[in-house]
Amino acid sequence: MFKVQELREIIKLVDNSSIDEFVYENDGAKLKLKKNNGVISEVVLPKEATPVVQAPPVAAAVVTEPKTVEEVKVEEKTAPANVEDSTLHKITSPMVGTFYQAPSPDAPAYVSVGDKVSEESIVCIVEAMKLFNEIEAEIKGEIVEILVKDGQLVEYGQPLFLVKPE
Structure with a gap:
Protein backbone atom coordinates (compact mmCIF):
# COMPACT_ATOMS: atom_id res chain seq x y z
CA MET A 1 0.00 0.00 0.00
CA LYS A 73 -11.53 15.47 -4.18
CA VAL A 74 -9.08 18.31 -3.79
CA GLU A 75 -10.60 21.75 -4.12
CA GLU A 76 -8.89 24.56 -5.93
CA LYS A 77 -7.50 27.03 -3.48
CA THR A 78 -8.29 30.69 -3.69
CA ALA A 79 -5.96 32.86 -1.70
CA PRO A 80 -7.13 36.18 -0.30
CA ALA A 81 -5.50 39.35 -1.53
CA ASN A 82 -3.44 39.95 1.62
CA VAL A 83 -1.55 36.61 1.36
CA GLU A 84 1.20 38.47 -0.52
CA ASP A 85 2.05 40.54 2.59
CA SER A 86 5.71 39.57 3.11
CA THR A 87 5.64 40.41 6.83
CA LEU A 88 3.14 37.66 7.57
CA HIS A 89 4.14 34.03 8.12
CA LYS A 90 2.07 31.30 6.46
CA ILE A 91 1.31 28.12 8.38
CA THR A 92 0.94 25.54 5.61
CA SER A 93 -0.53 22.06 5.44
CA PRO A 94 2.14 19.35 5.65
CA MET A 95 -0.12 16.91 3.77
CA VAL A 96 -3.23 16.43 1.69
CA GLY A 97 -6.23 15.96 3.98
CA THR A 98 -9.24 17.49 5.70
CA PHE A 99 -8.78 20.63 7.82
CA TYR A 100 -10.42 20.75 11.26
CA GLN A 101 -10.32 23.78 13.58
CA ALA A 102 -11.20 21.80 16.72
CA PRO A 103 -10.33 18.40 18.22
CA SER A 104 -14.01 17.35 18.06
CA PRO A 105 -17.25 18.82 16.66
CA ASP A 106 -18.45 19.97 20.10
CA ALA A 107 -15.09 21.43 21.21
CA PRO A 108 -13.99 25.05 20.71
CA ALA A 109 -11.55 25.90 17.91
CA TYR A 110 -7.85 25.62 18.71
CA VAL A 111 -7.27 29.23 17.60
CA SER A 112 -9.24 32.22 16.37
CA VAL A 113 -8.24 35.44 14.62
CA GLY A 114 -6.40 37.62 17.15
CA ASP A 115 -5.14 34.72 19.31
CA LYS A 116 -1.48 34.66 20.32
CA VAL A 117 0.41 31.46 19.51
CA SER A 118 3.83 30.06 20.38
CA GLU A 119 5.98 27.62 18.43
CA GLU A 120 4.36 24.61 20.16
CA SER A 121 0.75 25.84 19.95
CA ILE A 122 -1.59 23.45 18.15
CA VAL A 123 -3.55 25.46 15.59
CA CYS A 124 -5.60 22.74 13.84
CA ILE A 125 -5.86 19.11 12.80
CA VAL A 126 -5.37 17.76 9.28
CA GLU A 127 -6.94 14.33 8.82
CA ALA A 128 -5.32 12.08 6.24
CA MET A 129 -6.64 8.53 5.83
CA LYS A 130 -8.18 8.48 9.33
CA LEU A 131 -5.00 9.73 10.99
CA PHE A 132 -5.58 12.99 12.83
CA ASN A 133 -2.39 15.05 12.68
CA GLU A 134 -2.06 18.01 15.05
CA ILE A 135 -0.45 20.98 13.29
CA GLU A 136 1.73 23.29 15.37
CA ALA A 137 2.25 27.00 14.71
CA GLU A 138 6.07 26.67 14.62
CA ILE A 139 6.29 30.44 15.11
CA LYS A 140 5.49 32.89 17.89
CA GLY A 141 2.95 35.51 16.90
CA GLU A 142 -0.69 36.47 16.41
CA ILE A 143 -3.21 34.72 14.13
CA VAL A 144 -4.21 37.34 11.54
CA GLU A 145 -6.36 35.23 9.23
CA ILE A 146 -7.70 31.68 8.87
CA LEU A 147 -7.50 30.88 5.16
CA VAL A 148 -9.60 27.68 5.04
CA LYS A 149 -12.97 26.57 6.36
CA ASP A 150 -13.59 23.81 8.87
CA GLY A 151 -14.01 20.49 7.04
CA GLN A 152 -12.37 21.78 3.84
CA LEU A 153 -10.00 19.54 1.90
CA VAL A 154 -6.48 21.00 1.76
CA GLU A 155 -3.45 20.30 -0.39
CA TYR A 156 0.16 19.71 0.58
CA GLY A 157 1.79 23.12 1.11
CA GLN A 158 -1.52 25.05 1.05
CA PRO A 159 -1.53 28.05 3.42
CA LEU A 160 -3.90 27.50 6.36
CA PHE A 161 -3.21 30.53 8.58
CA LEU A 162 -1.49 33.90 8.37
CA VAL A 163 0.51 34.81 11.47
CA LYS A 164 2.00 38.18 12.36
CA PRO A 165 5.38 37.23 13.92
CA GLU A 166 6.42 38.78 17.24
Whole structure:
Protein backbone atom coordinates (compact mmCIF):
# COMPACT_ATOMS: atom_id res chain seq x y z
CA MET A 1 0.00 0.00 0.00
CA PHE A 2 1.08 3.59 -0.45
CA LYS A 3 2.75 5.62 2.27
CA VAL A 4 1.87 9.27 2.81
CA GLN A 5 5.33 10.42 1.71
CA GLU A 6 5.04 8.40 -1.51
CA LEU A 7 1.63 9.92 -2.21
CA ARG A 8 3.00 13.42 -1.60
CA GLU A 9 5.89 12.87 -3.99
CA ILE A 10 3.67 11.39 -6.71
CA ILE A 11 1.14 14.22 -6.38
CA LYS A 12 3.91 16.84 -6.53
CA LEU A 13 5.47 15.22 -9.62
CA VAL A 14 2.13 14.99 -11.45
CA ASP A 15 1.21 18.54 -10.43
CA ASN A 16 4.50 19.91 -11.80
CA SER A 17 4.30 17.93 -15.04
CA SER A 18 2.35 18.51 -18.24
CA ILE A 19 0.38 15.27 -17.98
CA ASP A 20 -3.35 15.48 -17.15
CA GLU A 21 -3.94 11.94 -15.88
CA PHE A 22 -1.75 9.42 -14.04
CA VAL A 23 -2.62 5.82 -13.05
CA TYR A 24 -0.36 3.59 -10.93
CA GLU A 25 -1.08 0.04 -9.76
CA ASN A 26 1.02 -1.87 -7.23
CA ASP A 27 0.16 -5.03 -5.21
CA GLY A 28 -3.57 -4.67 -5.86
CA ALA A 29 -3.66 -0.97 -4.92
CA LYS A 30 -4.53 1.54 -7.60
CA LEU A 31 -3.74 5.25 -7.55
CA LYS A 32 -5.45 7.44 -10.14
CA LEU A 33 -4.69 11.16 -10.36
CA LYS A 34 -6.40 13.60 -12.69
CA LYS A 35 -5.69 17.29 -12.91
CA ASN A 36 -7.45 20.18 -14.56
CA ASN A 37 -5.76 23.56 -15.00
CA GLY A 38 -2.75 22.44 -12.96
CA VAL A 39 -4.76 21.39 -9.89
CA ILE A 40 -5.02 17.74 -8.95
CA SER A 41 -8.71 17.01 -8.70
CA GLU A 42 -9.03 13.32 -7.81
CA VAL A 43 -7.24 10.62 -5.85
CA VAL A 44 -8.80 7.14 -5.86
CA LEU A 45 -7.71 4.16 -3.74
CA PRO A 46 -9.31 0.69 -3.76
CA LYS A 47 -12.20 0.01 -1.36
CA GLU A 48 -10.75 -3.26 -0.05
CA ALA A 49 -7.27 -1.94 0.77
CA THR A 50 -6.35 -0.55 4.17
CA PRO A 51 -3.89 2.32 3.79
CA VAL A 52 -0.51 2.16 5.50
CA VAL A 53 0.31 5.63 6.72
CA GLN A 54 3.34 7.08 8.42
CA ALA A 55 2.72 10.36 10.22
CA PRO A 56 5.05 13.20 9.25
CA PRO A 57 7.74 14.03 11.81
CA VAL A 58 6.29 17.49 12.55
CA ALA A 59 2.87 16.24 13.67
CA ALA A 60 1.50 14.02 16.39
CA ALA A 61 -0.93 11.38 15.20
CA VAL A 62 -4.07 10.01 16.86
CA VAL A 63 -5.28 6.77 15.27
CA THR A 64 -9.02 6.07 15.09
CA GLU A 65 -11.02 3.17 13.68
CA PRO A 66 -9.32 2.06 10.43
CA LYS A 67 -11.34 2.72 7.29
CA THR A 68 -10.37 3.02 3.67
CA VAL A 69 -10.31 6.12 1.53
CA GLU A 70 -12.45 5.66 -1.56
CA GLU A 71 -12.14 9.05 -3.19
CA VAL A 72 -10.70 12.38 -2.19
CA LYS A 73 -11.53 15.47 -4.18
CA VAL A 74 -9.08 18.31 -3.79
CA GLU A 75 -10.60 21.75 -4.12
CA GLU A 76 -8.89 24.56 -5.93
CA LYS A 77 -7.50 27.03 -3.48
CA THR A 78 -8.29 30.69 -3.69
CA ALA A 79 -5.96 32.86 -1.70
CA PRO A 80 -7.13 36.18 -0.30
CA ALA A 81 -5.50 39.35 -1.53
CA ASN A 82 -3.44 39.95 1.62
CA VAL A 83 -1.55 36.61 1.36
CA GLU A 84 1.20 38.47 -0.52
CA ASP A 85 2.05 40.54 2.59
CA SER A 86 5.71 39.57 3.11
CA THR A 87 5.64 40.41 6.83
CA LEU A 88 3.14 37.66 7.57
CA HIS A 89 4.14 34.03 8.12
CA LYS A 90 2.07 31.30 6.46
CA ILE A 91 1.31 28.12 8.38
CA THR A 92 0.94 25.54 5.61
CA SER A 93 -0.53 22.06 5.44
CA PRO A 94 2.14 19.35 5.65
CA MET A 95 -0.12 16.91 3.77
CA VAL A 96 -3.23 16.43 1.69
CA GLY A 97 -6.23 15.96 3.98
CA THR A 98 -9.24 17.49 5.70
CA PHE A 99 -8.78 20.63 7.82
CA TYR A 100 -10.42 20.75 11.26
CA GLN A 101 -10.32 23.78 13.58
CA ALA A 102 -11.20 21.80 16.72
CA PRO A 103 -10.33 18.40 18.22
CA SER A 104 -14.01 17.35 18.06
CA PRO A 105 -17.25 18.82 16.66
CA ASP A 106 -18.45 19.97 20.10
CA ALA A 107 -15.09 21.43 21.21
CA PRO A 108 -13.99 25.05 20.71
CA ALA A 109 -11.55 25.90 17.91
CA TYR A 110 -7.85 25.62 18.71
CA VAL A 111 -7.27 29.23 17.60
CA SER A 112 -9.24 32.22 16.37
CA VAL A 113 -8.24 35.44 14.62
CA GLY A 114 -6.40 37.62 17.15
CA ASP A 115 -5.14 34.72 19.31
CA LYS A 116 -1.48 34.66 20.32
CA VAL A 117 0.41 31.46 19.51
CA SER A 118 3.83 30.06 20.38
CA GLU A 119 5.98 27.62 18.43
CA GLU A 120 4.36 24.61 20.16
CA SER A 121 0.75 25.84 19.95
CA ILE A 122 -1.59 23.45 18.15
CA VAL A 123 -3.55 25.46 15.59
CA CYS A 124 -5.60 22.74 13.84
CA ILE A 125 -5.86 19.11 12.80
CA VAL A 126 -5.37 17.76 9.28
CA GLU A 127 -6.94 14.33 8.82
CA ALA A 128 -5.32 12.08 6.24
CA MET A 129 -6.64 8.53 5.83
CA LYS A 130 -8.18 8.48 9.33
CA LEU A 131 -5.00 9.73 10.99
CA PHE A 132 -5.58 12.99 12.83
CA ASN A 133 -2.39 15.05 12.68
CA GLU A 134 -2.06 18.01 15.05
CA ILE A 135 -0.45 20.98 13.29
CA GLU A 136 1.73 23.29 15.37
CA ALA A 137 2.25 27.00 14.71
CA GLU A 138 6.07 26.67 14.62
CA ILE A 139 6.29 30.44 15.11
CA LYS A 140 5.49 32.89 17.89
CA GLY A 141 2.95 35.51 16.90
CA GLU A 142 -0.69 36.47 16.41
CA ILE A 143 -3.21 34.72 14.13
CA VAL A 144 -4.21 37.34 11.54
CA GLU A 145 -6.36 35.23 9.23
CA ILE A 146 -7.70 31.68 8.87
CA LEU A 147 -7.50 30.88 5.16
CA VAL A 148 -9.60 27.68 5.04
CA LYS A 149 -12.97 26.57 6.36
CA ASP A 150 -13.59 23.81 8.87
CA GLY A 151 -14.01 20.49 7.04
CA GLN A 152 -12.37 21.78 3.84
CA LEU A 153 -10.00 19.54 1.90
CA VAL A 154 -6.48 21.00 1.76
CA GLU A 155 -3.45 20.30 -0.39
CA TYR A 156 0.16 19.71 0.58
CA GLY A 157 1.79 23.12 1.11
CA GLN A 158 -1.52 25.05 1.05
CA PRO A 159 -1.53 28.05 3.42
CA LEU A 160 -3.90 27.50 6.36
CA PHE A 161 -3.21 30.53 8.58
CA LEU A 162 -1.49 33.90 8.37
CA VAL A 163 0.51 34.81 11.47
CA LYS A 164 2.00 38.18 12.36
CA PRO A 165 5.38 37.23 13.92
CA GLU A 166 6.42 38.78 17.24
